[in-house]
Amino acid sequence: MIFHLEKTHLKLGFLPFSDCLPLVVAQRLGLAAHYGLELSLSRQATWSVLRDRLLAGELDAAQTYYGLPLSLHLGLGGMASPMAVLMTLSQNGENVTIANQLASSVRDGETLYRAVLSATRRLAFAHNLPTSAMWFYYWLASHRIHPLRDVSMFTTPPTDLAPALARGDLDGYGAGEPWGALAELNGIGRTLLGSAQIWPDHPAKVLTTTGMFVERYPNTARALVAVLLEACRWLDQPMHRIEAAPWLSEVIGVPVGAIASRLVDGQGQEGRSHAVRFFGSKGEVCMPWRSDLMWFLTQYRRWGMLATPPDYRGLAEEINQVTLFREAATLADATAPGQDLRRSVFNDGRAWDGNDPEGYATSFAVHNLSAEAGRREVWH
Structure with missing residues (x-):
C-alpha cells in the first residue's frame, strides 16, 4: 500500500440480494489483499438488524439501499446519525x-x-x-x-x-x-x-458506512472502495457473472436457476432486457452521484416524509463521499466523472438532473405533501 491503513480487517454486512455480488467476488477472488485489507462478510436477517449493527460498529460497512443511510442521517422515525455513502455498488436489477x-x-x-x-x-x-x-x-x-x-x-x-x-x-x-x-x-x-x-440505470444498492467510520478510517475507506471497484469491473464481463452465479447461490441460499439468467440478461422478457450494472465503461456506475441522493429526497417530500424542504444539495454533499470516491478510483485505475450530477429520464418522460429539486418535488399531480411528516418508519 502507498498509505497507512488505520484498520485492516473489515466486516461487511449484506442482505440476500443478487447485487451483493461485488462483496462476494471481492472476498472469493482475494482482491482486498492487494490493498492490505482482509474482508469478512456477514449476512443479516433484516434491515433493522443490519442498521443496529452498523450503528453499533459491529459492521464496518454494508450493502444497502439509499433509503437506509438517508433515513438514519435525517432521523426519520428515530435519532439522527451521520451516515456516509462511499460508492454505488449496482444499478438496475x-x-x-x-x-x-x-x-x-x-x-x-x-x-x-x-x-x-x-x-x-x-x-x-x-x-x-x-x-x-x-x-x-x-x-x-x-x-x-x-x-x-x-x-x-x-x-x-x-x-x-x-x-x-x-x-x-x-x-x-x-x-x-x-x-x-x-x-x-x-x-x-x-x-x-x-x-x-422506470428509471434506466438507477442506483440499486450503495456501500454505506457511518460518518464516524470515514472520520476515523479515511485511508481504510478509500482502500475498501478501490477493492470493490475492482470487483465491480470484473463483474461487468458476462462470463464472469456466469462463473460467480454459483458463489452467489451458496451465499444467499437461492437456486442458481433463479440467479444466472437475470444476472446476465436482465428481466428476460421480450424487449425488456435491463441487466444489473456494476461498473460501466470506466467506473461511472460506481460513482455516488449526488443527484441520485437528491432524487430520493424529492420523493420523500412528495410522499409526506419531510414536512419542509431539506437542504438537498447540502445533504448530498454531506452524505455522498465524492472526493473520497475519486481518490479511490485513482487507486483502482478507474475513472471518476468530473461532475457529480447526472440527467435521468423516467418512464413518464419526465427528466431529472438535480436542478430545482423543490420545484420538482412539488410538481407531481399524485402526491402526499399534506401528510404528517416524519411518521415512524417500519423496518424489517
Whole structure:
C-alpha cells in the first residue's frame, strides 16, 4: 500500500440480494489483499438488524439501499446519525412481481390501474424498506395509482416475499432480484417489469458506512472502495457473472436457476432486457452521484416524509463521499466523472438532473405533501 491503513480487517454486512455480488467476488477472488485489507462478510436477517449493527460498529460497512443511510442521517422515525455513502455498488436489477391471479389480466401499468379500480378489496403490495421503495411508488403514481391510498402497502423481508405471494397475502411486490425470478421459477408469480424500465440505470444498492467510520478510517475507506471497484469491473464481463452465479447461490441460499439468467440478461422478457450494472465503461456506475441522493429526497417530500424542504444539495454533499470516491478510483485505475450530477429520464418522460429539486418535488399531480411528516418508519 502507498498509505497507512488505520484498520485492516473489515466486516461487511449484506442482505440476500443478487447485487451483493461485488462483496462476494471481492472476498472469493482475494482482491482486498492487494490493498492490505482482509474482508469478512456477514449476512443479516433484516434491515433493522443490519442498521443496529452498523450503528453499533459491529459492521464496518454494508450493502444497502439509499433509503437506509438517508433515513438514519435525517432521523426519520428515530435519532439522527451521520451516515456516509462511499460508492454505488449496482444499478438496475429490481422488479415488480405480481401474483398469477393478477397476471391473467394485468400486463402493464394501465391494466393494473383498471384492476385497482375494479377490485372488490384493496390490492396488497409489498416492498423491503419504505424509504427505498421510491421507484415503485413513482411507477404506480405515473399510472394514477396512489401508493399510500389506493393500495395497501406492506414492509416485508425479502425472503418472505415469495411465500407471502404463494399464500395469497400479497398481490405483488417491488423488490430486488432474485426474488422476482424465484417467484417465476416456483410458478407463483410473474415479473411485470424491471426497475430499469422506470428509471434506466438507477442506483440499486450503495456501500454505506457511518460518518464516524470515514472520520476515523479515511485511508481504510478509500482502500475498501478501490477493492470493490475492482470487483465491480470484473463483474461487468458476462462470463464472469456466469462463473460467480454459483458463489452467489451458496451465499444467499437461492437456486442458481433463479440467479444466472437475470444476472446476465436482465428481466428476460421480450424487449425488456435491463441487466444489473456494476461498473460501466470506466467506473461511472460506481460513482455516488449526488443527484441520485437528491432524487430520493424529492420523493420523500412528495410522499409526506419531510414536512419542509431539506437542504438537498447540502445533504448530498454531506452524505455522498465524492472526493473520497475519486481518490479511490485513482487507486483502482478507474475513472471518476468530473461532475457529480447526472440527467435521468423516467418512464413518464419526465427528466431529472438535480436542478430545482423543490420545484420538482412539488410538481407531481399524485402526491402526499399534506401528510404528517416524519411518521415512524417500519423496518424489517
